[in-house]
Amino acid sequence: MTTIEDNRARGPHADDAGRRALGEDLSVARTGFGAMRLPMRDFGIPGVDPRQAVSVLRRAVELGVDHIDTAAFYFHQDVTANALIRTALHPYRDGLVIATKVGPGRSRPDGEWLSPAGPAELKTAVHDNLRELGLDHFDLVYLRFQPHDDGDLAERFGALAELRDEGLIRNLGVSNATAVQLAEAQRIAPVAxxxxxxxxxxxxxxxxxxxxxxxxxxxxxxxxLVGKGGDEAVADGAVLEEIARRYEVSPAQVKLAWLLSLSPAVLIIPGTSSPAHLEENVAAGSLKLDPADLAALDAIS
Structure with missing residues (x-):
């Protein structure tokens, strides 16, 4: 029913979920790491001691994570995700993919959201992220949209495409995008x-x-990992709880395994500042749910 028991003895590894291509010439483990929860529990809520955040990042790489997702707007007061990543992992090992997002930012230190960035501001944001992380280029940069964003996508995505042509960005992505926006972006440059x-x-x-x-x-x-009520602590009904109990795993691990089962295109980036939750998240990559359980999860509404 699952291989997770077999992997508990040797410990989890990000490759347990398999690997997939990212762009034309990169390969990453399907289990990555999202850095948002390192400097803050949520926007406006402080995170853990930065020393613990650094420890979690280093442990993630030890567990085989080679895809870390960050953004300059991941910060609380003077603690930033980018600075924590640089402290923990610089100089970066070969093959470590660091992705960032640019678009609407937040002002420091109050954290107020700013207006959508124009082409020049987007280019400045990429350079700022490179400097903060100590990189000479990005493997992946997303253009992040706001909900109901009807601004000029061509100019904004085109600005990032120019940085790609200059060698500062290896692959481009979009975030919070509709299918229409994805198609429009693809007419400008490849979307990875x-x-x-x-x-x-x-x-x-x-x-x-x-x-x-x-x-x-x-x-x-x-x-x-967010549930129907927008709260990670809220289980999505008795079905999820029952499946987790039978596999002797957490509901969060079931949610991650379900995501990985949806499509070979899926890469997960669960974020945490807890060493124990990090181990659980990576271990979820080896959890294989039966078709009947997948169908039951698909039916949750």
Whole structure:
């Protein structure tokens, strides 16, 4: 029913979920790491001691994670995800993919959201991220949209495409994108990844996932553990709890295994500042759910 027991003895590894291509010339483990929860528990809420955050990052790489997702707007007061990543992992090992997002930012130190960035501001944001992380180029940069964003995509995505042509960005992605925006971006430059909200409790972007699957574009769900009520602690009904009990895993691990089962395009980036939760998240990559259980999870509404 599952291979997770077999892997408990040797410990989890990010490759247990398999690997997939990212763009034309990169390969990453399907289990990555999202850095949002390192400097903050949520926007406006402080995170753990930075020393623990650094320890979690180093442990993630020890567990085989080679895809870390960050953004300059992941910060609380003077603690930033980018600085924590640089402290923990620089100089970066070969093959470690660091992805960032640019678009609407947040002002420091109060954290207020700013207006959508124009082409020049987007280019500045990429350079700022490179400096903060100590990189000379990015393997992946997403253009992040706001909900109902009807601004000029061509100018903004085109600005990132120019940085790609200059060698500062290896692959381009879009975040919070509709299927129409994805198609529009592809007319400007190749899209290697889409990062949209998706989980057992939030499936409104199914059409985007299907488009990514058909076109071999990586689909990277954010907030992968959020339940129907928007709270990670809220289980999505008795079905999820029962499946977790029978496999002797946590509901969070079931949610991650379900995401990985949806499509070979899916790359998960669960974030945490807890060493124990990190181990659980990586271990979820070896959890194989029976077809009947997958169907029961698919039926949750």
């Amino acid at each position: 990844a889409v990062q949209n909200r998706f989980s057992v409790g939030s499936r409104t972007d199914r059409a985007v996932l299907e488009a990514c699957t058909e076109q071999s574009i990586a689909f990277v769900p954010y907030y992968p």
